[in-house]
Amino acid sequence: MAKAAEIRGPAGDWHALRSNHDYRADWRARGGEPPVVESAGFVLRAQTEADLEAARWGLLAWENPRERSKFRPFWIDEKMLTAVVVEPGEPLGVLVRATGMSVSGLRLLDGALVLKVKRGRRVEQIRVLEGDSFDMERTALQLQYPLDALPPTATPRLLNLAEITKRRKRRPSSKR
Numbered sequence: 001m002a003k004a005a006e007i008r009g010p011a012g013d014w015h016a017l018r019s020n021h022d023y024r025a026d027w028r029a030r031g032g033e034p035p036v037v038e039s040a041g042f043v044l045r046a047q048t049e050a051d052l053e054a055a056r057w058g059l060l061a062w063e064n065p066r067e068r069s070k071f072r073p074f075w076i077d078e079k080m081l082t083a084v085v086v087e088p089g090e091p092l093g094v095l096v097r098a099t100g101m102s103v104s105g106l107r108l109l110d111g112a113l114v115l116k117v118k119r120g121r122r123v124e125q126i127r128v129l130e131g132d133s134f135d136m137e138r139t140a141l142q143l144q145y146p147l148d149a150l151p152p153t154a155t156p157r158l159l160n161l162a163e164i165t166k167r168r169k170r171r172p173s174s175k176r
Contacts, residue, residue, distance in 0.1 A: 014073055017057060018065035026053070027062050041093060041136040042103040049109070060114060061106055071123045074106045074114055081126045081157050082144045085133045089140025096136070098167050107131055119164045124157060 017023050030050045051061040060074040092115075096103055101119035108114060113131025117124055128134050128141060143161075145154055 014063075014069075017059075017073075018063075018067070023057055024065045026057070027065055030054075030062065040105065042096075042105060044105040044107060047106055047108045052109070060108065071116070071118050072104075074116065074125065077125060079153050079157070080114070081124065081154060081161065082146075083126050083128050083141040084144065085128060085130060085139045086142045087139050089142070091135075091137050091140055093137040095165055099165055100168055101164050103136070105131075117161070117164050122160055122164045124161045124164060126161075 030053050045061060047061050051059075054060065054062045055076060058076050060076055063073040092103065095101070099119060101117050103118075104116045106114045106116075108131070111130065111132060113128040113134055115126045115128055117126065126141070126143075133139065134141075143158070145158070146152060148154075
């Protein structure tokens with residue numbers, strides 16, 4: 001069996017993992033199609049007890065190896081951005097519509113919510129503490145910025161997130 005450390009990470013190598021015979025066997029034995037939690041305005045899955053075993057592959061939840069998108073898996077990432085839910089503020093739904101980014105989520109067993117935001121070839125995961133209180137159309141997120149090094153390790157992640165959430169430029173109207 002390949003070592004999980006060789007094929008996991010924040011960016012992950014989904015192609016290597018989904019091609020791994022041992023991962024495929026584990027997924028068939030313990031996985032299955034993930035449950036969708038509720039209509040949250042985005043695809044929201046619920047982590048299960050069986051998903052905890054996917055940690056040995058660097059995943060927060062089992063992912064179908066037939067799924068080709070490298071953006072799909074929720075990877076374990078100790079350096080993941082962290083946020084808290086705040087009101088008032090600009091709801092994430094407004095930002096999603098203004099930027100064209102997509103959002104999916106995984107509700108963890110500990111009550112946190114991992115949001116995956118994607119736009120183009122950029123993707124970032126955000127761990128939302130007290131995820132049960134998050135409502136994409138009503139609440140905003142406030143990012144926490146750990147000063148854990150110089151420069152802080154969150155800096156590249158925040159810059160990536162800034163690119164994902166950059167508002168689209170309006171095309172000038174063509175008057176004839």
